[in-house]
Amino acid sequence: MNLVLEVWRQKNSKAQGNFETHNVADISPDMSFLEMFDVLNEDLINEGKEPIAFDHDCREGICGMCSMYINGRPHGPSRGITTCQLHMRSFKDGDTIVVEPWRSGAFPVIKDLVVDRSAFDRIISAGGYISANTGNAQDANSILIGKDIADEAFESAACIGCGACVAACPNGSAMLFTSAKVHQLNVLPQGQPERNARTRNMVEQMDREGFGGCSNIGACEWECPKFISLDNIAALNADYLKASLVKD
Ligand code: SF4
Numbered sequence: 001m002n003l004v005l006e007v008w009r010q011k012n013s014k015a016q017g018n019f020e021t022h023n024v025a026d027i028s029p030d031m032s033f034l035e036m037f038d039v040l041n042e043d044l045i046n047e048g049k050e051p052i053a054f055d056h057d058c059r060e061g062i063c064g065m066c067s068m069y070i071n072g073r074p075h076g077p078s079r080g081i082t083t084c085q086l087h088m089r090s091f092k093d094g095d096t097i098v099v100e101p102w103r104s105g106a107f108p109v110i111k112d113l114v115v116d117r118s119a120f121d122r123i124i125s126a127g128g129y130i131s132a133n134t135g136n137a138q139d140a141n142s143i144l145i146g147k148d149i150a151d152e153a154f155e156s157a158a159c160i161g162c163g164a165c166v167a168a169c170p171n172g173s174a175m176l177f178t179s180a181k182v183h184q185l186n187v188l189p190q191g192q193p194e195r196n197a198r199t200r201n202m203v204e205q206m207d208r209e210g211f212g213g214c215s216n217i218g219a220c221e222w223e224c225p226k227f228i229s230l231d232n233i234a235a236l237n238a239d240y241l242k243a244s245l246v247k248d
């Protein structure tokens, strides 16, 4: 496949960015989107030019690092996958592909396609844990948690912190991420002692980071590679209301 890439280049968060046009040739349809970028970067290095900075780590849909807007969609045109799981067969020979970083005030661009998502880390630090000493790992069969609750917690815990929900939201809201990280603990017995403080602290940290409010548009759920449900947001709203009425 031969493709034309329109890629966002930006030296740092203060610099003004711009699109740069690159032609890539002889791309296999079986390559992943990131492997196609590897080929382009090798060409740029061989030509003595600066390679394009992009985030990646696991390359198997687990770490949430490979965050890019591809043709106007976070993680590209297919639902339920991350950029590293996107294959070039999703495009046609001769296509022009536009690649941009996440666009959100709370995720400043560090360089090219790499954005600073440390705001997510600070939301987790505000309460996304349990502080009870749990000792050694118990045998799973000795923990009396019903399957429906375990499944619900597991579905929320599938969030990989990629930030596509924020990028997709016209308000730049982080409610889907925050609600999943709150709910995965609030639904379990181990999460009950700190439930109210966790809910208040994580929501308030989210607001301090400058994310926008949720107006129930649902783009976050649609673009989430892990199908995190809007039900998490409904649960967080109910939990936050209760938590704001008590002092613990
Ligand atoms: S909720 Fe979905 S889109 Fe948002 S950070 Fe988690 S995995 Fe990514």
Ligand code: FES
Pocket: 055, 056, 057, 058, 059, 060, 061, 062, 063, 064, 065, 066, 082, 083, 084, 085
């Ligand atoms: S590189 Fe880890 S999810 Fe894509």
